[in-house]
Amino acid sequence: MRHLIDITDLTVEEIDQLIATAEDIMENPAKYQDVAAHKQLATLFFEPSTRTRLSFESAMLGLGGSVLGFSSAASSSTAKGETVTDTVRTVSCYADIIAMRHPKEGAPFAASRRSQVPIINAGDGGHNHPTQTLTDLLTIHRERGSLNNFTIGFCGDLKFGRTVHSLVNALSRYTGIHFVFIAPEELKMPAYINEALRRKGLPYEETESLEDAMPRLDILYMTRVQKERFFNEADYIRLKDTYVLDPAKLQSAKADLCILHPLPRVNEIAVSVDDDPRARYFEQVRCGKFIRMALIMKLLDLKA
Amino acid sequence: MNIDSVRNGIVLDHIKAGACMEIYKYLKLDQLDCQVAIIKNAKSSKMGKKDIIKIDSPIDIDLDVLGYIDPDITVDIIKDGHLVEKKHLALPQKLVNVIHCKNPRCITTDEKQLDAIFLLSDPEKRTYRCAYCEAERKSHR
Numbered sequence: 165m166r167h168l169i170d171i172t173d174l175t176v177e178e179i180d181q182l183i184a185t186a187e188d189i190m191e192n193p194a195k196y197q198d199v200a201a202h203k204q205l206a207t208l209f210f211e212p213s214t215r216t217r218l219s220f221e222s223a224m225l226g227l228g229g230s231v232l233g234f235s236s237a238a239s240s241s242t243a244k245g246e247t248v249t250d251t252v253r254t255v256s257c258y259a260d261i262i263a264m265r266h267p268k269e270g271a272p273f274a275a276s277r278r279s280q281v282p283i284i285n286a287g288d289g290g291h292n293h294p295t296q297t298l299t300d301l302l303t304i305h306r307e308r309g310s311l312n313n314f315t316i317g318f319c320g321d322l323k324f325g326r327t328v329h330s331l332v333n334a335l336s337r338y339t340g341i342h343f344v345f346i347a348p349e350e351l352k353m354p355a356y357i358n359e360a361l362r363r364k365g366l367p368y369e370e371t372e373s374l375e376d377a378m379p380r381l382d383i384l385y386m387t388r389v390q391k392e393r394f395f396n397e398a399d400y401i402r403l404k405d406t407y408v409l410d411p412a413k414l415q416s417a418k419a420d421l422c423i424l425h426p427l428p429r430v431n432e433i434a435v436s437v438d439d440d441p442r443a444r445y446f447e448q449v450r451c452g453k454f455i456r457m458a459l460i461m462k463l464l465d466l467k468a
Numbered sequence: 469m470n471i472d473s474v475r476n477g478i479v480l481d482h483i484k485a486g487a488c489m490e491i492y493k494y495l496k497l498d499q500l501d502c503q504v505a506i507i508k509n510a511k512s513s514k515m516g517k518k519d520i521i522k523i524d525s526p527i528d529i530d531l532d533v534l535g536y537i538d539p540d541i542t543v544d545i546i547k548d549g550h551l552v553e554k555k556h557l558a559l560p561q562k563l564v565n566v567i568h569c570k571n572p573r574c575i576t577t578d579e580k581q582l583d584a585i586f587l588l589s590d591p592e593k594r595t596y597r598c599a600y601c602e603a604e605r606k607s608h609r
Binding site: 248249269356 | 571574575576578579581582597598600602603
């Protein structure tokens with residue numbers, strides 16, 4: 165039985181296969197509409213989410229399966245003090261596969277050690293979010309035709325941004341990628357991620373200026389400064405408006421720049437950027453459903 | 469100072485001077501019934517000063533715990549008054565319930581029944597990472 169807790173649980177070849185499957189589903193959805201018939205997905209969301217939960221549910225329904233679950237810890241037995249592992253062992257009796265989001269880091273790993281069915285980490289605190297990473301990889305692959313040889317800038321909250329950590333980790337296994345980390349001092353990339361890149365001999369640079377970095381970028385990955393990751397509200401208020409992408413800042417950008425954002429945004433991308441053909445974040449949302457369909461098929465060993 | 473030789477048991481040698489009580493605690497030697505001798509600041513040609521622990525019973529020692537605290541310690545196994553085996557330690561790849569995660573965001577800080585698991589991440593720097601949240605802990609030395 166396989167779980168997906170960290171993006172590196174999948175080999176590069178497996179990710180390539182998932183991308184190929186997702187692209188085939190996008191082309192031929194009817195071929196896949198019954199592959200998960202009579203299978204059930206449980207979505208255990210101990211923390212609120214719109215996109216991730218709905219995309220998992222949409223993915224399972226699109227494969228002909230069904231869905232059960234809860235969307236906040238308050239509506240589960242966690243409110244009575246039940247442990248994550250007990251909740252998961254219970255749900256294992258009802259469902260064939262579990263997608264789980266939890267505010268505590270490592271909760272899906274703890275669950276996977278006891279679960280009788282595959283666990284998919286749908287985000288654990290500020291730690292990992294591997295299905296967002298698969299979504300990002302599929303989007304980049306569709307936009308650029310390859311996952312090699314480009315310069316990617318990550319902008320905003322690089323300290324607590326789990327999507328950023330997972331994506332850097334995943335991209336570090338491909339070739340010819342140059343990383344540019346754009347963040348204020350307080351929200352810089354954690355040292356252990358930079359250290360991992362150094363150990364692999366991969367080039368990266370750090371800057372506080374989005375304007376300086378912009379002309380070199382093939383991909384710009386924007387992030388939200390997340391209120392829920394701060395213990396101190398004053399720090400959040402001070403940093404939340406640090407980077408706002410608007411049409412003026414995009415003037416020096418490449419014509420084929422690809423702007424991504426894991427969403428939701430607050431104000432870090434001006435709405436006026438949405439009509440720019442380089443804004444690809446809603447296409448990214450669309451990709452999220454199809455890569456999750458491919459992942460569910462893989463973990464349940466389903467074939468079209 | 470005379471301390472009886474061990475007949476059947478274990479000698480932990482080349483302990484960094486001053487570290488013996490920590491090892492005593494980690495290995496839970498206070499729970500043993502047999503004789504345990506703790507020698508502090510013994511003369512050492514290699515180390516200048518060292519600590520030694522002699523345990524007069526062939527107990528099972530958790531070599532992972534010992535390797536984590538100090539991989540330079542040697543473990544001498546004594547049978548019938550003779551040294552029959554000298555074990556050299558290494559940093560263990562995995563530690564279970566030896567150290568605990570201090571990251572307040574880690575699930576293990578909420579749910580104490582979970583095994584505290586750490587994996588060796590950088591042997592040169594002797595650093596470990598929590599298997600749950602990847603928070604870093606350094607080895608003792």
